[in-house]
Amino acid sequence: MSPDEPAEMPENLARQGVIQNQTADILAALGTRAIVLVGMMGSGKSTVGRRLAARLRLPFVDADQEIETRHGGMTITEIFATHGEPYFREGEAKVISALLDGGAQVLATGGGAFVRDDTRERIRSKAVSIWLKADGATVLRRVKRRSDRPLLQTEDPAATIERLIAAREPFYSLADLTIVSRDVPHERIVDECIEALHGFLCAAAPVAFANKT
Numbered sequence: 001m002s003p004d005e006p007a008e009m010p011e012n013l014a015r016q017g018v019i020q021n022q023t024a025d026i027l028a029a030l031g032t033r034a035i036v037l038v039g040m041m042g043s044g045k046s047t048v049g050r051r052l053a054a055r056l057r058l059p060f061v062d063a064d065q066e067i068e069t070r071h072g073g074m075t076i077t078e079i080f081a082t083h084g085e086p087y088f089r090e091g092e093a094k095v096i097s098a099l100l101d102g103g104a105q106v107l108a109t110g111g112g113a114f115v116r117d118d119t120r121e122r123i124r125s126k127a128v129s130i131w132l133k134a135d136g137a138t139v140l141r142r143v144k145r146r147s148d149r150p151l152l153q154t155e156d157p158a159a160t161i162e163r164l165i166a167a168r169e170p171f172y173s174l175a176d177l178t179i180v181s182r183d184v185p186h187e188r189i190v191d192e193c194i195e196a197l198h199g200f201l202c203a204a205a206p207v208a209f210a211n212k213t
């Protein structure tokens with residue numbers, strides 16, 4: 001350290017130590033289970049999931065990307081257009097089922113995956129699930145920049161989002177943990193995921209984070 005650099009504050013060092021211990025505790029308690037992110041399009045499953053995996057030093061897998069890879073690089077939009085949604089949903093369930101046998105990892109699912117009973121049951125038995133809960137306005141603001149969500153190619157995407165949220169929230173709310181996704185730095189959402197995972201896996205679950213099921 002050069003003489004000009006400020007010495008690290010003792011409380012920062014203490015905080016880093018706590019975070020390191022939390023991470024180690026989470027990994028030990030997780031064992032071979034996955035951490036699965038569920039929630040609406042644009043809720044942050046891919047972008048937060050990648051950062052959460054890096055923080056925990058776990059592999060990150062995105063089910064949507066995996067489906068595209070297994071289709072020779074076709075996009076989700078092309079798969080919907082060529083084969084239809086029921087075909088996509090069957091393939092999605094199979095891909096997630098196979099990925100869940102891959103041991104400890106962070107897995108971002110597609111927005112519709114957790115609605116299926118068989119997929120939800122597999123996630124319950126092989127993973128800890130986190131619902132990134134975003135409201136309709138947040139989802140719309142985030143997804144309108146791109147046209148790669150085939151379900152939103154409708155006359156009124158805002159109404160479609162509200163309809164999907166109403167239909168899906170009863171299922172998303174069955175996730176083990178809920179984190180509210182809002183426009184704060186991604187790393188802050190990661191911090192909250194870590195706190196919630198630690199509470200759920202390593203201690204009596206804090207009321208603010210644990211879903212009552």
Ligand SMILES: Nc1ncnc2c1ncn2[C@@H]1O[C@H](COP(=O)(O)OP(=O)(O)OP(=O)(O)O)[C@@H](O)[C@H]1O
Pocket residue numbers: 039040041042043044045046047048064108109110111142143149181182183184185186189
């Ligand atoms: N906490 C956040 N604050 C600000 N922007 C965010 C936050 N979380 C996600 N976003 C942004 O929202 C957009 C969509 O995020 P992301 O692709 O991670 O969503 P997703 O849940 O994976 O969606 P899909 O189900 O369609 O794959 C990205 O541009 C991302 O940077």
Ligand SMILES: O=C(O)C1=C[C@@H](O)[C@@H](O)[C@H](O)C1
Pocket residue numbers: 040041064076109110111112113148149150151
């Ligand atoms: O919410 C959904 O149903 C979807 C979300 C995306 O992740 C993709 O899986 C696909 O666009 C469908």
Ligand SMILES: [Mg+2]
Pocket residue numbers: 045046047062064108
């Ligand atoms: Mg995604």
